[in-house]
Amino acid sequence: IWAKEVSTSPPEKMPKAPPVKKEDIVARLKTFAEGCKTFGATDGLWLYEGGCWKGHSWESPAVQELNKRLSTRFSDICLFYGNIIDYWRVILGCFAAFLIVWDFPFLAAFSIVLSHVLDAIDGPVARAYGHCSVFGSGIDWFADVQAQIVAALWWSALDPSVIPWICIATTIELGVCVFDFAETATGRYPKLAPSQTNPLLKILEWATPSQSYSFLGWFIWIAYPIWVCAFCLDLSWPVRSAFSGFILFLLKWGLFIPSVLYIWNEAAHGAVVWASWAEPGRKKEGSADDEPAVCEPDGRFDYHGMLPKDERTVLEEVLHSVDDTPSWAERLLGKEVFWVNLMQRISETEVQKMEGVSPAHSMALERIADRLCKQHYPGVEKLRLDGYGFIVNPPDSTTQKWHIDYNEDTSSLMIPMTEVNPENMTQYVAVPPTDRAVVLDAVKKGKESYDAIDLPALLELVPSLTVCQALGVPYSIFKMGFGTIHRGVGNRTGKARVVFWVAVARNDAPIIREPNYIDFKKEA
Numbered sequence: 001i002w003a004k005e006v007s008t009s010p011p012e013k014m015p016k017a018p019p020v021k022k023e024d025i026v027a028r029l030k031t032f033a034e035g036c037k038t039f040g041a042t043d044g045l046w047l048y049e050g051g052c053w054k055g056h057s058w059e060s061p062a063v064q065e066l067n068k069r070l071s072t073r074f075s076d077i078c079l080f081y082g083n084i085i086d087y088w089r090v091i092l093g094c095f096a097a098f099l100i101v102w103d104f105p106f107l108a109a110f111s112i113v114l115s116h117v118l119d120a121i122d123g124p125v126a127r128a129y130g131h132c133s134v135f136g137s138g139i140d141w142f143a144d145v146q147a148q149i150v151a152a153l154w155w156s157a158l159d160p161s162v163i164p165w166i167c168i169a170t171t172i173e174l175g176v177c178v179f180d181f182a183e184t185a186t187g188r189y190p191k192l193a194p195s196q197t198n199p200l201l202k203i204l205e206w207a208t209p210s211q212s213y214s215f216l217g218w219f220i221w222i223a224y225p226i227w228v229c230a231f232c233l234d235l236s237w238p239v240r241s242a243f244s245g246f247i248l249f250l251l252k253w254g255l256f257i258p259s260v261l262y263i264w265n266e267a268a269h270g271a272v273v274w275a276s277w278a279e280p281g282r283k284k285e286g287s288a289d290d291e292p293a294v295c296e297p298d299g300r301f302d303y304h305g306m307l308p309k310d311e312r313t314v315l316e317e318v319l320h321s322v323d324d325t326p327s328w329a330e331r332l333l334g335k336e337v338f339w340v341n342l343m344q345r346i347s348e349t350e351v352q353k354m355e356g357v358s359p360a361h362s363m364a365l366e367r368i369a370d371r372l373c374k375q376h377y378p379g380v381e382k383l384r385l386d387g388y389g390f391i392v393n394p395p396d397s398t399t400q401k402w403h404i405d406y407n408e409d410t411s412s413l414m415i416p417m418t419e420v421n422p423e424n425m426t427q428y429v430a431v432p433p434t435d436r437a438v439v440l441d442a443v444k445k446g447k448e449s450y451d452a453i454d455l456p457a458l459l460e461l462v463p464s465l466t467v468c469q470a471l472g473v474p475y476s477i478f479k480m481g482f483g484t485i486h487r488g489v490g491n492r493t494g495k496a497r498v499v500f501w502v503a504v505a506r507n508d509a510p511i512i513r514e515p516n517y518i519d520f521k522k523e524a
Helices: 021-037 063-071 080-100 105-128 136-158 160-186 199-207 215-236 242-254 256-275 309-320 326-333 357-374 433-444
Strands: 046-047 052-054 301-306 338-345 352-355 384-393 410-416 428-429 465-467 475-481 497-505
Touching: 021 160, 080 105, 080 136, 105 136, 105 215, 136 160, 136 215, 160 256, 199 215, 199 256, 215 242, 215 256, 215 475, 242 256, 326 384, 338 357, 357 475, 357 497
Parallel strands: none
Antiparallel strands: 046 052, 301 475, 338 352, 338 384, 384 497, 410 475, 410 497, 428 465
């Protein structure tokens, strides 16, 4: 049951009803209505389900599905088989440290080597069961480095003369770990060529051709921890048989070259990771490049794919909670394009959200907006989410004047929720890139106004302008570039056209506050 006037009183104060019976539905509705009158109507929602009242934190199935898709929590992946293997590897590393202190060198060495052996299993297991995750990559690297640090500290304590060499080897391993994981987490992992022309990287061609271990790669990978543990055992296990001493001698000197090859391979891999490093561009403060990007090929609409189905359902649920309010109906009769600010920024650190949207839906909207910004504005410096909501073009509306939203550093994502066609969808002016600077400069100097742009006047400055229109099926994602000249056309379809919008700004653009045309609090 969805009601506009509902109570936020504690559940224990709400009138209790008997188990649901078909003939009792009407009486129950009356009881619910009386409860609303008794405790006062506010902007909350209480749901009667399973014989009890549930609070306004209730989430619709669409919100639940959205939360599952947009975020993977630790509870979702903690029991992945590959991750469980790595948990045991971490335990083995800690256990080895205790065994060293308790003077059980052979068991300590066995634990360290076993941790490395399990490292060869976790990845294939994760891929076989579809359990690959960024967290899994992180815990894998963590277990690798932990085992190596335990072995390095052990050897350094037994023979301080090796500390410089152990430091170099461990530094290489830690550096590769940190930056390799960073590229894995950001999806920018470098691709290794099958052959290497640089002689310093030749080891990669031998050990890890095409990013897969060869026999040599597997051998040097397991040889290094065995070699380190062999030296540690030789120094901490003075009383042993001649045969044991001979085995340790073979391991120490027989695995020396493979261990050097392993360190070489790690250093070469780190060099490739660092050489292929890429991140959003940075500009020096005070340089000419810091000027607003008036010459960029913005000022147009571009199609950016479709909104996921679970996010569509969330938008529909929020829309249905506002589209039958008196203010909505009043604005439709005004026959002018209007908007509903579900969220708007009021300062650099504060935002204002419209009252009346349930907390669960409000959080879901915020997640949707954040995801859209990250996906469709990659690399934009000083990007700021300024607001989101609905833009409504009522039937028989008047055509807007050509305008730019606030300034040339403002852009929006526009997602039509209803059918759009040439008789109701936004038009925009495609300015040739070579003339864009002239047009924006004219606007900034006051020859035109951001809110009312005279195209014939602009044609006195540039030879041509092209009027275009963005059309697509419902829930298409259109990106209106920064500083786009556009207008809402008069709606002649007989039905209201609704668009969900997300507004962003760049380069510390001024924050513009807009009124909320739908005020839930007053209507309650």
